[in-house]
Amino acid sequence: EKYIEIIKRNKGCIKEYFICGPPRSDIIYGFNKLKRLDVNYNKLSKKYRIVIAIDFGSYFPVYREPLNNSWVKEYYQALFSLLDIHEDIYIIIKLLSPSTLYQYNNYSVFKDLFGNYMTHPRLELSWEQNVYKLISMGEIIIVYNSSTTGIEALAARKKVLYYDFLQNPYHNFREFGIVATSKKQLIDKFGSICNGNESIDWEE
Numbered sequence: 001e002k003y004i005e006i007i008k009r010n011k012g013c014i015k016e017y018f019i020c021g022p023p024r025s026d027i028i029y030g031f032n033k034l035k036r037l038d039v040n041y042n043k044l045s046k047k048y049r050i051v052i053a054i055d056f057g058s059y060f061p062v063y064r065e066p067l068n069n070s071w072v073k074e075y076y077q078a079l080f081s082l083l084d085i086h087e088d089i090y091i092i093i094k095l096l097s098p099s100t101l102y103q104y105n106n107y108s109v110f111k112d113l114f115g116n117y118m119t120h121p122r123l124e125l126s127w128e129q130n131v132y133k134l135i136s137m138g139e140i141i142i143v144y145n146s147s148t149t150g151i152e153a154l155a156a157r158k159k160v161l162y163y164d165f166l167q168n169p170y171h172n173f174r175e176f177g178i179v180a181t182s183k184k185q186l187i188d189k190f191g192s193i194c195n196g197n198e199s200i201d202w203e204e
Contacts, residue, residue, distance in 0.1 A: 028156035031136035041137050048090035048122065049194070052138035053079055054131070054149055055095045071165040076114075078163070078183040079142070082190055083122055089194070094134055095127040140193055142186075145171065145179075157202055159193050161186070176200060 035041045044050055056072070079091055095101055105111055126134065135141055135153050143150035145164035150173075153160050160178060164171050167181040177198060180186035192198045 028132050028136050028152065028158075031130075031133045032156075035133075035136050038133075038137070044090050045137075049086075049088055049139045050137050051082070051089050051091045051140045051142065052134045053091055053093045053142040054144060054147060055093055055100060056144035056147075074183045075144075075163055075165070075186075078186040080120075080123075081183070081187055083120060085187065085191070086194060090122045090124070092124045092126050092134060092138070094129075094131055095125055098127050100127065101125060140190070142190070159200075159202055161189055161193060 041050075056075070079093070082089065083091060104114065131149060132152075135149070135156065135158060138153075138158065140159045140161065141150065141153045142161050142163060143153070145162055145166055145168065147162070150160045150162055154173075160173075162171065162173055162179045163186050164174075164179050164181050168174075171179045173179050177200060178189070178193075180189045189198075193200075
């Protein structure tokens with residue numbers, strides 16, 4: 001309650017803000033023009049709707065704090081559930097680096113979690129491809145709560161869904177209905193976006 005009071009008290013002091021640098025949506029537009037030349041994109045897009053999910057485990061000390069472990073675990077459980085529910089999607093998970101997968105494999109909680117999905121035909125882990133190239137390929141982009149990549153994807157008119165594991169009541173995009181604060185919400189909101197049931201004007 002005190003946390004909410006502090007945010008409410010200080011939010012009113014900010015009357016105007018400025019973006020100190022353009023979102024890198026121009027790079028995404030550039031890759032959009034080239035993606036038809038990508039063999040992997042052509043192969044996947046003929047069969048599936050491509051979903052790009054940004055991994056956030058490596059951005060936080062997930063291996064030291066049990067609470068952080070649960071955030072990452074719930075996020076991946078939701079992604080795996082999406083594969084089971086939507087048979088027409090292909091998920092590419094963007095890892096920060098190869099060491100991320102190595103770290104996950106060294107912790108039993110994640111090793112067990114990934115065990116049944118490492119060979120899933122509609123799941124791919126990527127750490128080498130440029131994140132903007134991946135976004136240009138994706139129809140729906142799933143990002144974590146404070147991701148600036150999500151803003152860049154929105155600026156490029158991509159459909160974006162935020163997973164706000166901190167459950168911030170004042171998340172910038174909550175009013176637009178593209179913020180999920182739980183596994184269930186992530187699955188439900190993704191379904192609405194995927195099926196075109198949302199009332200969001202993505203061009204705006």
